Amino acid sequence: MAVKKELIAQGAESRLYHYRDRVIKERVRKSYRIKQIDIKLRKQRTKAEARNLKKAAKLIKVPKVIDVKKFRIIMEYVDGEVLRDVISTTSREVIKQVGEYVALLHSRDIIHGDLTTSNMILGDELFFIDFGLSEIKNSIEAKAVDLHVLKQALKSKHHKYYRNAWRIIKKAYLESYKEGEGVLKRLRRVEARGRYKNRG
Amino acid sequence: MIVLGIESTAHTFGVGVITEDEILSNAKESYRPEKGGIHPRKASDFLASRAGSVIRKALTTAGAGMEDVDLVAFSRSPGMGHSLRVGSVAAKTLAYEFNKPLIGVNHCIAHVEIGRRVTGMNDPVVLYTSGANTQVIAFQGGRYRVFGETIDMGIGNFIDSFARYAGIPFPGGPRIEELAKKGKYVELPYVVKGMDVSFSGILTNLRQKLKKHELEDLCYSLQETVFAMMVEVSERALAHCQKKELLITGGVAANKRLREMCRLMCKERGAGFKAPPMDLCVDNGVMIAELGLKMHKAGVKGEVNIDQGERTDEVEIKWR
Numbered sequence: 001m002a003v004k005k006e007l008i009a010q011g012a013e014s015r016l017y018h019y020r021d022r023v024i025k026e027r028v029r030k031s032y033r034i035k036q037i038d039i040k041l042r043k044q045r046t047k048a049e050a051r052n053l054k055k056a057a058k059l060i061k062v063p064k065v066i067d068v069k070k071f072r073i074i075m076e077y078v079d080g081e082v083l084r085d086v087i088s089t090t091s092r093e094v095i096k097q098v099g100e101y102v103a104l105l106h107s108r109d110i111i112h113g114d115l116t117t118s119n120m121i122l123g124d125e126l127f128f129i130d131f132g133l134s135e136i137k138n139s140i141e142a143k144a145v146d147l148h149v150l151k152q153a154l155k156s157k158h159h160k161y162y163r164n165a166w167r168i169i170k171k172a173y174l175e176s177y178k179e180g181e182g183v184l185k186r187l188r189r190v191e192a193r194g195r196y197k198n199r200g
Numbered sequence: 201m202i203v204l205g206i207e208s209t210a211h212t213f214g215v216g217v218i219t220e221d222e223i224l225s226n227a228k229e230s231y232r233p234e235k236g237g238i239h240p241r242k243a244s245d246f247l248a249s250r251a252g253s254v255i256r257k258a259l260t261t262a263g264a265g266m267e268d269v270d271l272v273a274f275s276r277s278p279g280m281g282h283s284l285r286v287g288s289v290a291a292k293t294l295a296y297e298f299n300k301p302l303i304g305v306n307h308c309i310a311h312v313e314i315g316r317r318v319t320g321m322n323d324p325v326v327l328y329t330s331g332a333n334t335q336v337i338a339f340q341g342g343r344y345r346v347f348g349e350t351i352d353m354g355i356g357n358f359i360d361s362f363a364r365y366a367g368i369p370f371p372g373g374p375r376i377e378e379l380a381k382k383g384k385y386v387e388l389p390y391v392v393k394g395m396d397v398s399f400s401g402i403l404t405n406l407r408q409k410l411k412k413h414e415l416e417d418l419c420y421s422l423q424e425t426v427f428a429m430m431v432e433v434s435e436r437a438l439a440h441c442q443k444k445e446l447l448i449t450g451g452v453a454a455n456k457r458l459r460e461m462c463r464l465m466c467k468e469r470g471a472g473f474k475a476p477p478m479d480l481c482v483d484n485g486v487m488i489a490e491l492g493l494k495m496h497k498a499g500v501k502g503e504v505n506i507d508q509g510e511r512t513d514e515v516e517i518k519w520r
Contacts, residue, residue, distance in 0.1 A: 011439055012432075012435045012436040012438070012439040012440075013432075013435075013436075030428075030432075030465065030468070031464050031468060032428065032431050032460075032461040032462075032464040032465045032468075033424065033428040033431075033432075033461070034385060034424050034428075036385045036387070037385075037390065037424060037425065037428055040387075040390070041390065113394055133394055135393075145394075156341065
């Protein structure tokens with residue numbers, strides 16, 4: 001019997017399908033932009049995302065890339081709960097691991113770009129997913145903004161656990177990333193600017 | 201309640217008179233440089249020279265005198281210091297002379313609020329595209345958050361700068377839109393960083409291409425590229441905030457291609473799309489009156505000192 005692919009998520013630029021033990025992320029055509037631009041962007045971004053996923057895979061747990069087509073990334077399906085839904089029962093160890101994961105990514109200049117608890121999956125282990133906005137950037141500012149997005153996500157979605165969780169994450173980040181001090185310092189400046197924004 | 205609003209943040213001195221139910225008048229005069237960009241002092245001299253006549257015209261059209269006005273509102277932020285001062289002095293003079301309450305408002309939020317009033321959209325994502333500003337704004341957690349914005353120049357200034365380099369007289373937008381209809385695509389950089397857009401690199405690139413390509417082709421490619429960038433960021437905000445409506449405003453909202461792209465994007469998402477009439481998209485006094493009215497009714501006192509750099513998300517929103 002054929003297994004139908006099931007739409008599991010729809011973002012601004014892509015659709016996510018679950019098919020057997022795989023996830024297919026497909027960047028869809030946008031009719032508002034001309035073909036030349038549309039095709040260029042979908043190709044470039046698919047390539048960059050797959051590349052960053054592979055880089056990240058050497059450092060932390062992310063879905064393994066199985067194949068990359070023109071506008072499609074085929075990756076392994078990660079079974080588990082979205083951290084957003086289970087944070088109230090999550091152990092201290094897992095929260096600490098969030099900080100360690102971010103530190104590891106940053107130590108190799110990988111900026112995730114959308115660090116929210118919706119993009120973390122807790123199964124047998126903790127996974128980071130959705131590198132659609134990720135970039136490689138050796139910049140303290142970019143790393144501080146990355147952390148800021150995470151902090152905001154915790155604050156707005158998990159108000160009750162925010163303080164404690166952020167303290168644990170910060171500590172783990174500093175322990176695992178030797179330039180972490182500078183990033184956290186910059187984070188204070190980012191916040192002081194009051195020009196923070198949610199990223200989607 | 202009759203509210204008189206004064207807009208004076210850049211090159212327009214605008215005065216609007218409104219009530220809760222009606223827009224009674226919308227008078228304005230805009231400074232047009234003979235050549236080059238806007239010189240702050242020349243612009244403010246112009247605004248000061250027109251302030252009296254624009255106020256008079258707005259009141260006459262509204263069929264009201266200053267004694268009928270219940271509240272004076274003015275744009276206190278953000279904008280060019282020289283220009284802000286002209287509006288602030290005019291508003292304060294009126295308020296003190298006629299003993300009326302005075303309220304200072306944020307220009308960007310005024311664009312959003314007049315858009316909500318005239319389109320009837322309750323909770324839209326707003327694409328605000330003008331000379332100096334390019335922002336994608338949405339209401340969340342009690343504030344208007346800026347989800348994406350330009351990290352260098354505003355879209356309007358970008359278009360006008362290109363027009364100047366290409367020898368197209370001010371304002372360049374309409375002419376570029378016309379030329380673009382006959383153009384073909386030439387590759388340009390596409391610069392979206394996270395949720396933000398950047399135009400300065402594209403401007404440099406276009407300048408270098410001016411001698412090597414047909415102007416029509418550059419105009420076409422410029423529009424297709426930068427508008428796609430703004431529409432992409434708008435779509436991200438819609439998806440992220442799970443909102444169902446997009447509202448476009450600001451002077452660049454006059455561009456038909458940009459509107460078409462917004463409409464297409466919204467159609468694909470099943471979202472609504474609207475724009476206020478053009479005389480309320482560009483800088484105007486009506487929007488200042490509208491925001492003043494909403495703040496006043498919500499019991500917000502409002503600052504009366506000017507602030508060139510106030511950000512959209514610094515303003516506490518008590519009327520929603």
